[in-house]
Amino acid sequence: MQFRPWIAAVAGCLVLFILLAFVKFTQVRAAIAFGESFPEPSETVAAIKVTTSLWQDSLQVLGEVKATRSLEVRNELEGVITAVGFCSGGSVEKDQVLLSLDSVNEQAALDAINAEIALATLDLSRLTQLVKTQASSRAQLDQVSAQLAIKQANARAIQATIAKKTLIAPFSGSTGLHELEVGGFLAANTLITRLIGNLDQVWIDFSVPQAAYQLSLSTALEISSVASADIKHQAKIIAIDPVISSISRNLRIRAELDNLDAQFKPGASVMVSLPIAAPISVIRLPNTAVRYDTFGAYVYVLAQAADDNLxxxxxxxxxxxxxxxxxxxxxxxxxxxxxxxxxxxxLSDGILVNLATADDAGPL
Structure with a gap:
């Protein structure tokens, strides 16, 4: 009889355990049902169908835009500015006077030598008549003739000096900025301005390594500005330097580019894309399709699974x-x-995938 209380206690504990287990089972089943009520996780991506296309391996190098006609205008002689014939950043025509320096002293010397030339010319004329009548010697005539030639040569030298003090535009174009003023003194070889010719066509100068030495004249290139890399412009090679640089071991090349919209300015840096191999048929994917990890490159191929889901x-x-x-x-x-x-x-391996459409908004 003494075991009855223990039996009753054990039975009560068992009933309580069964009751608690039933409650917990009910809660877990409810949680599982609640979880199954949510859809399977999925991701929305864009996709592309694999096709073959022509691919030509190319080399990207940095190039510089240069004007087909460009000149640094400098004065050969020093002097005081008497006239400035162009505006900063303005246009000038061929043979237009750009700058005049004071040439009063040279002009005075030219007037003096011209007077001496006139007198020497009269002396030569008189001696010529006297020699014909044998009233003067031939030696005197030769001496006067030589003196006249010397004076004429001196006059031409003074005229050349005067001409050097007037700077003329050798071709039509646009000028750079300047701070020149009448009355200012210019030392010899001072940069007056830079004269740039027509920019309807420009040159693209660049250097290539040994791998691209097989390039030839008229090879087509693609040029893009640093600011607009997606916009490609067609150019062609017009000159190849016959000598390889002994410092860089690169070869200088010049291409010509139509620049009717004046998009490329001289001195600007551009990207040059030049072919270095023949076109081949390959599978080509956008860069966004290829992923990388420690094991190498991989992609996610989208296919119908056994449950008919992508x-x-x-x-x-x-x-x-x-x-x-x-x-x-x-x-x-x-x-x-x-x-x-x-x-x-x-994405991850096996995940459910939804394909993006053109109407999907926002980044994927």
């Missing part, structure tokens, strides 16, 4: 050359497969 499958690929937008796939993919592009960084 799912992502991670696949390792071998990559080759690339540019700023595309990358060449050497192996790992076949034509007509669907590969995730924009938004692929959100």
């Amino acid at each position: 799912r992502a499958n991670r696949r390792a690929v071998e990559v080759g050359a690339h540019d700023d937008k595309h990358i060449v796939i050497l192996s790992g993919l076949s034509e007509n497969e669907q590969v995730a592009t924009v938004g692929s960084f959100k």
